[in-house]
Amino acid sequence: MRASRFFISTLKEAPSDAEIVSHKLMMRAGMIKRLGSGIYTYMPMGLKVIRKVEAIIREEMNKSGAIELLMPLVQPAELWQETGRWDKMGPELMRVKDRHGREFAIQPTSEEVITDVVRSEIKSYKQLPLNFYHIQTKFRDERRPRFGLMRGREFTMKDAYSFDRDLEGMQKSYQIMFDAYVKIFTRFGLKFRAVAADNGAIGGTGSHEFHVIASTGEDALVYCPTSDYAANIEAAEALATGTRAAPAAALEKTSTPKAQKCEDVAKLLKIDLSRTVKTIALTVEQEGKKQYFMLLLRGDHELNEIKVGKVPGLAQHRFSTEEEIQEVYGCVPGYLGPIGTKAPVTVVADRTVALMSDFVTGANEADYHYTGANWGRDVAEPAIVADLRNVVEGDASPDGKGVLAIERGIEVGHVFQLGTAYSQSMNATFLDEQGKSAPLQMGCYGIGVTRILGAAIEQNFDDKGIIWPTALAPxxxxxxxxxxxxxxxxxxxxxxxxxxxxxxxxxxxxxxxxxxxxxxxxxxxxxxxxxxxxxxxxxxxxxxxxxxxxxxxxxxxxxxxxxxxxxxxxxxx
Amino acid sequence: MRASRFFISTLKEAPSDAEIVSHKLMMRAGMIKRLGSGIYTYMPMGLKVIRKVEAIIREEMNKSGAIELLMPLVQPAELWQETGRWDKMGPELMRVKDRHGREFAIQPTSEEVITDVVRSEIKSYKQLPLNFYHIQTKFRDERRPRFGLMRGREFTMKDAYSFDRDLEGMQKSYQIMFDAYVKIFTRFGLKFRAVAADNGAIGGTGSHEFHVIASTGEDALVYCPTSDYAANIEAAEALATGTRAAPAAALEKTSTPKAQKCEDVAKLLKIDLSRTVKTIALTVEQEGKKQYFMLLLRGDHELNEIKVGKVPGLAQHRFSTEEEIQEVYGCVPGYLGPIGTKAPVTVVADRTVALMSDFVTGANEADYHYTGANWGRDVAEPAIVADLRNVVEGDASPDGKGVLAIERGIEVGHVFQLGTAYSQSMNATFLDEQGKSAPLQMGCYGIGVTRILGAAIEQNFDDKGIIWPTALAPxxxxxxxxxxxxxxxxxxxxxxxxxxxxxxxxxxxxxxxxxxxxxxxxxxxxxxxxxxxxxxxxxxxxxxxxxxxxxxxxxxxxxxxxxxxxxxxxxxx
Missing domain, CATH: 3.40.50.800 (Anticodon-binding domain)
Known part of the structure; x- marks a missing residue:
């Protein structure tokens, strides 16, 4: 190519709405041009990179045995109603009516359409396994689009869908995709990590995210440098190691005026934050009845909301209001604690908290905490002990093979064992050797094509600009x-x-x-x-x-x- | 490729909604799958053909110096309002609101967006000429989608937009695109014809359509086998040759009961249809005032509505109602004629009619016609003589180099000299050598990518199925x-x-x-x-x-x- 026949348009300054480095550099390098909020024209220089990303994905998908087709952007609401996603998905699903008033979705993904294709095409186990993919424009009406291609509304995605006769087949298809993704991201020339992910609301039996490693990444990736263990912090299990020490201190009520946070208490009492226990009051409302839960976390630990949602009885929790706290605990927030707490409150202790002794906790009285608190002696053993917290560096690896480290990543791929969630609601079945009908076992596999550009830059830049890996360079x-x-x-x-x-x-x-x-x-x-x-x-x-x-x-x-x-x-x- | 690793799904019978052969064969060959009205999934076998079409287009566009980018599907209403197309385009423009209530168009073409890109990027004549193109999904909410990919709602189109400093440059860019299109359609291996086209409501200074020749085509293509002349019948000029013969017959009022149509009159009077003149009554309403026009056409000729619209004063015409005809002519429809017609009626004769003598025409009285009617002698010379009709085979070619033939075609490409229609309304200008600002001269150039498949099949099939040209075959x-x-x-x-x-x-x-x-x-x-x-x-x-x-x-x-x-x-x- 001759530069005089190409279109090159660089800027000295990035526009003021560009917050992160990849967005700034893509704008300055003339790769994208903003058309509206979260909507970009891919300029010639940017499109060249997108085509390279697509070509690598396409080659490896084809090699893996997946078959390319192209599903429409505008998809009838009826299919989305069959799976319930028409109602379940919020305003991020862009909806449109045609001239006759019929409703359609602008696709954010294509589970419904591919399942509709397959249920009419697949009759017999002999046609399985199958894996279809397409590389297509998607739309997701983000509440707050930002970061250029990282969280846009219109974007390009490769999504693949596998169909198998049984769980074993599905897991095999999943592994084939997992391996193809490793090849794809390796060919991109990016440092990446595959981590176990939370399955989310969709259920299913397993999933992994592929992250491009970058210090600016939104996700925390937990891994064990001495083993294969890797998980998104959302999904990484926190083990509590060791045993509970015997009580050594006496329980004392201590004045802690204006110290509502553990940090303030620790400072005031000149103790380590890890000696304190913080309390989070939750309410679960069901059929007009309210239940109250007191969550206990070590002062220096962070709550993991996804883990909380998995505690039996807490799937539909919310934080208690100040009024509820006053009413149930007779105390202002900031001074709650398990000592003296009784029905209707259920105490849920994090695993680590359950092993603490001589800890500091709220006295259920404004401006007072207890020190030297001990399970069994001063307060009943917690009703529930569960993993409630994010892991921290140095925690034991759940596989028992070392200690955990944490780095930041940008999610660019996701592989997912769907099972029969879609095939059952849409009645996508096949006949086995005995002529018996069974629902298809599905997997789905996405790569954010345009997002790769942003992630690659977040990982590879200096003060002069972008440093593309050769495979992705325009x-x-x-x-x-x-x-x-x-x-x-x-x-x-x-x-x-x-x-x-x-x-x-x-x-x-x-x-x-x-x-x-x-x-x-x-x-x-x-x-x-x-x-x-x-x-x-x-x-x-x-x-x-x-x-x-x-x-x-x-x-x-x-x-x-x-x-x-x-x-x-x-x-x- | 091994068939066992591809997806092949053929049908013995086409679904009943498939009306034309290309639609039937694409469904039977498993190339497309209907998702909704005018919306198709491109199955692996069909997508392979689409990719071949795209690759040929891309290669020739790049060779011609055009530069590829990719403009979004979802485009802000504001841009469409700037050019007035938001209001001008009817319900075929799919409109959608985002979660904040802002309005967007799902693009049917991208004149507005490319003009917006260019007005912010182009400052100087030194950056010109430029030609940007993309190959992108389009949506047009057709009132009656049908014929598979031939008149779908969601489809793929290549659209290119050229920008020049002056008319001469624009015409050069236009010629480059015209030549590229000839190369593209030649490489497809299809029989095609480029014809002069009507410029339509958009104005502009010239346009050509590219048609795939097929007897099932919707368009009539007029060409001269002994010269380069070729035009869509909408735009082909009908010349009247020869001179008017002197009157030979006397004017006679003849009873023609129940003969409202020229065909019936000719049969009744045992004369050739070409001896009769038919009358079409039009009304033009402006600012509450009505004007009446009587159009005259030879009995065997067809009215060309586009030509009628170009007659001065007739841009906004409609057919007169029966009530209007009764009131103005004092006669039921079917027996109108120019003899005795006076103000407020303006007589507009087709060129051929103006040269007729001894013709048969309505007597403005139910069940009566005149025979032996002659201009000048029996009726005043027509107020306006104009080209009102479709050409017919055997007409003289407008270039004077032979006689015209007609064949049928399917429009698959359109090149268009836009001039400054968009650049002026959107204020897309550049500075010339003297620092003077002028609007950019634009051209636009489309190819219906997915429609090519339908057209290629309409041209190439037999009773066994499709016969792809090698260049397009899956x-x-x-x-x-x-x-x-x-x-x-x-x-x-x-x-x-x-x-x-x-x-x-x-x-x-x-x-x-x-x-x-x-x-x-x-x-x-x-x-x-x-x-x-x-x-x-x-x-x-x-x-x-x-x-x-x-x-x-x-x-x-x-x-x-x-x-x-x-x-x-x-x-x-």
Whole structure:
């Protein structure tokens, strides 16, 4: 490609609404252009990256045996009503009426449509297994779109759906997809991690998320450096190790004025935060009846809402109101504690709290805490002990093979064992060898195509701009001639090198725009092309060209005769 | 590809809602699957064809210098309001509100968005010319979707938009696109014709449609076999040749009971239909005032509504009601004529009618016609003479180089000189050398990607099924082994041939499904793969394979050693 025939439009400053680095750099590099909130035009430079992402996904999906089709964007409401998602999904499902008043969804995913296709096409176990995928535009009417392509409303997604006759087959299809995803993200050239994920409201029997590692990521990924264990913090089990020590201190009621938070109490009493216990009051309302739960967490631990929802009886909880707390505990919030708590309150202690002794907790009286509190002696053993908290670095790995570390990631893929959730509600069945009908076992597998761009940049940038991995770069190589329009020698060598690079299958762009070196280099460093060759008279007279990798501090002189092989080796690295 | 790893689903019968052959065959061949009215899932076999269409378009667009980007599906109403299309477009524009109540259009085309992109990106004449295109899903809420992909609601279109500094530049960009379209349709392997088109309501300075020739086409294409002249019948000028003969007959009022139509009058009077003149009464209402026009057409000619709309004063016409006719002409419809007609009626004669003499026309009295009517002698010369009719075969070509022929076509492409219609309303300007601001000159260029499939089939089918041109076929070659699972010799030769075909770059599928020959052949003839090789024990023992082209009546024996070169030659034809 010649730059003069392409469209390059870089900006010195990012628009003020760009909050994160990938959004800023994509705007500055002219890769995307905002059309509306969470809606972007993919400009030529950005589209080239998207096409590379799609091509890698397509190749690996095809190799894995998945079959590509294309499902419509505008999908009849009737199908979404069959699975109940028409009602279950909130306003993030974009709904539209046609001229006859019939309702449609603009697809955010295609479980309903693919299940409809399959239920009419699949009759027999002989046609199984099957895995269909498409790469299609999606729409999700986010309440607060932001971060450019990271949380847009219109985006591109690869979604695949597998169909099997039984659980074993489904798990096999799931594993094939898992392996394909590993290949895909490896080919992208990104540092990534697959982690066990929470199954969410949809149920199902298992799921993994694929995250691009980036310090700016929204998700906390828990892993064990000495084993295979990895999970999203939402799903990572917190073990409580050791045993409860015998009481050593006496129970004392201590004045803690204005110390409603554990942090304040610890400071006031000059003790470690890990000696305190914090209390969270929950209410469960069912059929007009209210139940009250007191959750106990170590002062330095964080509540994990997903885990709370899994405690029997707490699926539909909410935080208690101040009025409820006053009424039930006779105390203002901030000074609650298990001592003296009785029916109708159920105490739910985190595993760690259940093993504590001589702890500090609220006295159910404003401005007072107890110190030296002990289970059994001062307060009844908790009614329920459960895993309620996020793991922290240094926790024991649930597989018993080490201690946990935490890093941040950006979710770009999700594989999911759906089971029969959709096939049962939509009556998608097959006949087995005995002619018996059974629901299809399904899996679904998504990759956020356009989100990959944002995630790749969050992982790979510097103060000059983007640093694309070669596999995703809009161009693998840029040729920067010094005086293309002034020096015959430079022009001739540049044209020769351009032809040779194209012939060698390198995705090359030559900057024939006639910019000065500073502006030219700044553009390509911002855009993030990983390999650059400068063609200048001085070097040519010595038989050399100047190569510089995007991460290199300095250029390297490479003999003209060697340059193509040199670049080929770099590109293939 | 191995058939066992692909998804093949053929039907004996087409569903009853499939009216035309391409729709029936695409359904039977398992290429598309109906999701809703005018909304289809592209099944794997159909998607393969779509991808081939897209690849050819993309290659030729890129070669022509156009630059690919991707504009969103969901577009803010504000942009559509700027050009007035939000109101002008009827219910075929699908409109949707987001969760905040903001309005959006699901794009049917992208003039507004590209003009918005360009007005913020283009500052100077130095950045021109530019041509941006995308291949994107479109939605048009047709009142009556039908004919499968031919008149669907959701479809794929390639739309390109050129931007130039002046008319000359725009016409050059237009010619480049016209030439690219000729290359694209030639590469498709379809018989097509580019015809001059009516510019429609949008104005502009010129446009051409590209039609795939098919006897089932909705459009009549007028062309001159001895010159370059070609136009859609909507736009083809009808010349009146010769001069008006002197009156030879006397004017006579003749009883023509119950003969309201020219056909009936001619039959009754035993004269040729071309001796009669038919009358069409129009009303134009403006600011509460009504004007009346009497259109005259030769009895055997057809009214061309688009031409009528271009007659000065008739842009906003409608057919007169029966009440209006009674009031103005004092006569029931069917017996109107120019003789005796006076103000407020304006007579508008077609060019051919203006040259007639001794003609037959209504007497403005029920059950009576005049014969032997003559201009000047019996009735005043018409107030307006204009081209009002469709041309017919044998008419003189407007370029004076022969006589016209007519064939039917399916519109699959449209190139359009827009001029400044959009750039002015959206204030998309550039600065010239003198720093003067001027609106950009635009062109727009569309190809109906998914419609190509329907059109190609309407042109190429037989009673067995589809006959794809090689360039569009889902697979170029199918290998049909006779007993792949029974004969080692057949399996071995099939696998060898499959590998060799893939290595030679042939898009090959091997049917390893284990079907019987009849069912296997019927499938591939229905699907329309253009080249087939049968591998059987009997032939192999003689060193032969059986080749049969989809249009061939019989198979040809080809020596095993020659087959790859033989197929390569066939595929490249």
């Amino acid at each position: 161009f693998e190589l840029v040729l920067c001639p010094m005086g293309y329009d002034r020096s015959d020698m430079v022009k001739e060598e540049t044209d020769k090198l351009y032809a040779a690079a194209e012939a060698a299958g390198i995705d090359v762009i030559v900057d024939d725009r006639g910019l000065r070196p500073g502006a030219m280099f700044a553009d390509w460093e911002l855009i993030g092309v990983p390999h650059r060759v400068v063609i200048g008279e001085r070097g040519l007279k010595e038989g050399n060209l100047e190569y510089q990798g995007r991460r290199d501090a300095e250029a390297t002189a490479v003999p003209v005769a060697d340059i193509i092989n040199f670049i080929k080796a770099k590109v293939q690295q | 697979f170029e070659l199918v290998l049909c082994p006779m007993g792949y699972d029974r004969s080692d010799m057949v399996k071995e030769e099939t696998d060898k041939l499959y590998a060799a075909a893939e290595a030679a770059g042939i898009d090959v599928i091997v049917d390893d499904r284990g079907l019987r020959p009849g069912a296997m052949f019927a499938d591939w003839e229905l699907i329309g793969v253009p080249h087939r090789v049968v591998i059987g024990e009997r032939g192999l023992k003689e060193g032969n394979l059986e080749y049969q082209g989809r249009r061939d009546a019989e198979a040809t024996a080809v020596p095993v050693a020659d087959i790859i070169n033989f197929i390569k030659a066939k595929v490249q034809q």
